[in-house]
Amino acid sequence: MRKGWIWFLALALGLAWAQGQQPIKIGALFILSGNFAGYGKSGSQGAQLAVEEINARGGILGRPLQLIVVDDQGNPEVGVREARRLILQEKVNFLFGVDSSSVSLAVAPLTDEYKIPLVVTHAATPALTEQCRPYVFRTSNNARMDAWAAAALAATLPVKRWANIGPDYEFGRVSWQDFITRLKQLRPDVEVVSEQWPRFGSTDYASFITALMRARPEGVFSTLWAGDMVIFARQAKAFGFFNQVRYFVNPVGAALEVLAPLGKETPEGLLVSTRYWFLYPNTERNRSFVEAYRKRYNEYPSYNAQEAYAGIHMLALAIQKARSTQAEAVRRAFEADGGLVYEAPEGRKRMRPEDHQVFEGLVWGYTKHSPNYPFAILDRMRITPATDTVYPTQCKR
Amino acid sequence: MRLGLLFLGLLLLGPILSEYGLKLVSEALILGLYAMAFNLLFHQAGLLSFGQAAFFGVGAYAMALLVSRAGWPFLATLPVAVLASALVAFIIGFLSIRLTRIYFTMLTLAFAQLLYAVAHKWYAFTGGDNGITDLRPAGILGESLPFYYLTLLLFALGVGFLAALERSPFGYALRGLRDNRARAEAVGVDGFRHLLLAFVLSGALSGVAGFLQGALQRSVFPDYLFWTRSAEAIISTILGGSGVFLGPAVGAAAFLFLRVLVQANTEYWPFFLGLLLLVMVLFFPRGLAGVWENLAGWVARGVRRGAAGG
Known part of the structure; x- marks a missing residue:
C-alpha cells in the first residue's frame, strides 16, 4: 500500500516534470449553504468525479484539470464577487456551474470583460442563452x-x-x-x-x-x-x-x-x-456512471450531479478540440461542425451553435x-x- | 486633518493595488460610505433606520435604468441617482419620522420591503429578479483604477461632508434632539424638520453608494433593496463602533474583508458572522474603534506604570 503511494507520487512527479505544465483551472460556483445547499453539493460532487476521471486518463492537452469550488449563496452580488476572485486571484481559465438564475445572469457580463468562458450546468432561465453572449454556454436543459x-x-x-x-x-x-x-x-x-x-x-x-x-x-x-x-x-x-x-x-x-x-x-x-433520472436510459454508459458515483459518494446521482459531470466532460472535449484554453478557440470548438456533441450518461447532448444551448431528450x-x-x-x-x-x-x- | 491623511493614503494606495485589490477596496469604500450615511441617522440623530436599503437600491436602480433603458452615460446619472434617493428618503422620512423608536424602525423596514417587492415583481420595468445587467461604465471608468478614484472621490466628498456636518450647529441640534427631544424643542429646535433633513441627507448619500455599487458589480438586482442590505449597514456600524466618527467605515471594510476571507475557505460565513456579532456585542460594545481606544489606553497606562516603576 505504502509502496503504491510512493510509486504513484513518483509517477505524478515524473509526469509533471515531463510536461512542465500548469493545471487547467476551473472555478465552480455552487450554492453550498442555506436551503439549496443540497443542489450545490451534488453539483460539485458530479463535477469533481468528472475531473478525477479526466485526470486519471492524463488530463487534457497533457495538463491536469483543477476544480475550485466556491459558495455563491445563490446571491448575485456574492456570485460576482467570488467570480472576480476566481478570475483575478485564482487565475482560473473557466467559470463553471451556477445554480441560481440570477447569479448566472449577474456573472455573465464578466465573461465578456475578462474573456473567461462560463459553462452553466443548472441555472435554467431561458434569458441567459437568449443574450447571445460569445463565451456563455449552457450544457443543461433550460426551463x-x-x-x-x-x-x-x-x-x-x-x-x-x-x-x-x-x-x-x-x-x-x-x-x-x-x-x-x-x-x-x-x-x-x-x-x-x-x-x-x-x-x-x-x-x-x-x-x-x-x-x-x-x-x-x-x-x-x-x-x-x-x-x-x-x-x-x-x-x-x-x-x-x-x-x-x-x-x-x-x-x-x-x-x-x-x-x-x-x-x-x-x-x-x-x-x-x-433533467436526468438515474435509472434512464438503461445503457452501459449510464449504469457505469451511476455505479462510479455511488462508489465515490455513497448516494444516487441527482440530476444536478449528472449535469455537472457532463458539463465538465463537454468542456474538456471543447478544450481538446480547440487545443487551447483560450476563450475564442474554445468558443469555436463548441460551435464547430453543427455544435459540440457529447454522449452523456443521460444520452446525447448537442450544443446549438447559435445560442450555445444544449438540446437533449x-x-x-x-x-x-x-x-x-x-x-x-x-x-x-x-x-x-x-x-x-x-x-x-x-x-x- | 486626520481625514485628509486618510484620503491621501488611499490615493497613493491606488497604483500599488492589484486589479483584484482595487475591486475589493472600491467595494469597501462604497460599503463604508453607506454605513457612514446610516450612522448619521443612528448616532447623530438617534434614529435606527432599518430601511436604508431603500435609498441604496433607488440610487442603484436610477443609474441602471437610465444607463440600460435610456442609454445615458454612467456619470450623467449621478445627479439623478442622488435626487431620486433623496426624494424617496423625503417621502419615507416624512411619513416615518412622526413615529419614534421601534415604530419608526418598523415603518422604515416596511417601506424598504415595499420597494423591494416592486423591483422584484415589476418585470417590464425593473426586470424583476432577472435584474439589470451589463452596467459596465463605457470608456475609462470601466477600468478598475479610474473607477477606484471615482469611488474615492465620492467617498471623500461624502465623508468630508459628514465630518463638517457633525461639527456644524445642525449636528449639535441633532445630538440635542437625540439626547432630549423635549428640551431641544423647548429651546427652539424644530425636531421634525431637523430629523427629516438628516434623513434626506442620509438617503442621498446611501443613493451615491448604490449608484457606485451597481457599476462596480456590473448589475443591479432586487437584493439591493432587500432588508439584509439594511442590516449590512447596521452590522458594519456595530462592528466598527457607532460612537467614533470613522467607525462605520472601518467596520464596513472589516466586514467585507472578513467575509471574502471566510467565503474563500469555507461555506460557513453566516456562522462566522453570528459568532463575530456575539463577540462584538458582548465584549466590545464600542466596536473595533472602541477596541483601538482601549488598546491605546492600556498602552498609555502601561507606559506610565513602567515609568513609575523605574
Whole structure:
C-alpha cells in the first residue's frame, strides 16, 4: 500500500516534470449553504468525479484539470464577487456551474470583460442563452425546454381544464407562460381555470390548495421545486388534492432532492420529469456512471450531479478540440461542425451553435413506489425527443 | 486633518493595488460610505433606520435604468441617482419620522420591503429578479483604477461632508434632539424638520453608494433593496463602533474583508458572522474603534506604570 503511494507520487512527479505544465483551472460556483445547499453539493460532487476521471486518463492537452469550488449563496452580488476572485486571484481559465438564475445572469457580463468562458450546468432561465453572449454556454436543459416538453406531453392527455401553481418569481412565471402558450398552439381547445402563485419558499399552501380544488381543474401544471414541492405535496395529500386532480404535471418534480426527502410519502401517479433520472436510459454508459458515483459518494446521482459531470466532460472535449484554453478557440470548438456533441450518461447532448444551448431528450414518468428504493421512482416512462424541445432562437453566429 | 491623511493614503494606495485589490477596496469604500450615511441617522440623530436599503437600491436602480433603458452615460446619472434617493428618503422620512423608536424602525423596514417587492415583481420595468445587467461604465471608468478614484472621490466628498456636518450647529441640534427631544424643542429646535433633513441627507448619500455599487458589480438586482442590505449597514456600524466618527467605515471594510476571507475557505460565513456579532456585542460594545481606544489606553497606562516603576 505504502509502496503504491510512493510509486504513484513518483509517477505524478515524473509526469509533471515531463510536461512542465500548469493545471487547467476551473472555478465552480455552487450554492453550498442555506436551503439549496443540497443542489450545490451534488453539483460539485458530479463535477469533481468528472475531473478525477479526466485526470486519471492524463488530463487534457497533457495538463491536469483543477476544480475550485466556491459558495455563491445563490446571491448575485456574492456570485460576482467570488467570480472576480476566481478570475483575478485564482487565475482560473473557466467559470463553471451556477445554480441560481440570477447569479448566472449577474456573472455573465464578466465573461465578456475578462474573456473567461462560463459553462452553466443548472441555472435554467431561458434569458441567459437568449443574450447571445460569445463565451456563455449552457450544457443543461433550460426551463423553456422543460415547459415545451411538458406541453407536448400534456397535449396527449385527455385534459381540457388546466390550472397552475408555481413559485412567484421569474422561473415559475416564465415556465407557466411557455407551457400554456405552447399547449394552446398544440391543443387550441384547452382552457385555464386557475393560477396560483405562492411565494418562493412558502411553508403554508393550504389556501392555494383549496383555491385550486374549488376551480376543479382536470390537470395541474406546477414548477414548485426543492423544499417547496416537498411541503406542497405533503399538504396537498392531506387535502385529498391528488385524488381529485387527475393529472399533476411537474417538469422538476422528479429531482432526487424532492423524492428522497418525501420518501414513501410521495403520492403515486404524478406525471413528473427531471433533467436526468438515474435509472434512464438503461445503457452501459449510464449504469457505469451511476455505479462510479455511488462508489465515490455513497448516494444516487441527482440530476444536478449528472449535469455537472457532463458539463465538465463537454468542456474538456471543447478544450481538446480547440487545443487551447483560450476563450475564442474554445468558443469555436463548441460551435464547430453543427455544435459540440457529447454522449452523456443521460444520452446525447448537442450544443446549438447559435445560442450555445444544449438540446437533449427528456424523460418523464409517473411516480410509483418500489420495494427496491426508499423513495418513489418513475414508472411508465415517456421520452420527449430533443426535437420536441427545440424552440427558435434570435441569436446568430 | 486626520481625514485628509486618510484620503491621501488611499490615493497613493491606488497604483500599488492589484486589479483584484482595487475591486475589493472600491467595494469597501462604497460599503463604508453607506454605513457612514446610516450612522448619521443612528448616532447623530438617534434614529435606527432599518430601511436604508431603500435609498441604496433607488440610487442603484436610477443609474441602471437610465444607463440600460435610456442609454445615458454612467456619470450623467449621478445627479439623478442622488435626487431620486433623496426624494424617496423625503417621502419615507416624512411619513416615518412622526413615529419614534421601534415604530419608526418598523415603518422604515416596511417601506424598504415595499420597494423591494416592486423591483422584484415589476418585470417590464425593473426586470424583476432577472435584474439589470451589463452596467459596465463605457470608456475609462470601466477600468478598475479610474473607477477606484471615482469611488474615492465620492467617498471623500461624502465623508468630508459628514465630518463638517457633525461639527456644524445642525449636528449639535441633532445630538440635542437625540439626547432630549423635549428640551431641544423647548429651546427652539424644530425636531421634525431637523430629523427629516438628516434623513434626506442620509438617503442621498446611501443613493451615491448604490449608484457606485451597481457599476462596480456590473448589475443591479432586487437584493439591493432587500432588508439584509439594511442590516449590512447596521452590522458594519456595530462592528466598527457607532460612537467614533470613522467607525462605520472601518467596520464596513472589516466586514467585507472578513467575509471574502471566510467565503474563500469555507461555506460557513453566516456562522462566522453570528459568532463575530456575539463577540462584538458582548465584549466590545464600542466596536473595533472602541477596541483601538482601549488598546491605546492600556498602552498609555502601561507606559506610565513602567515609568513609575523605574
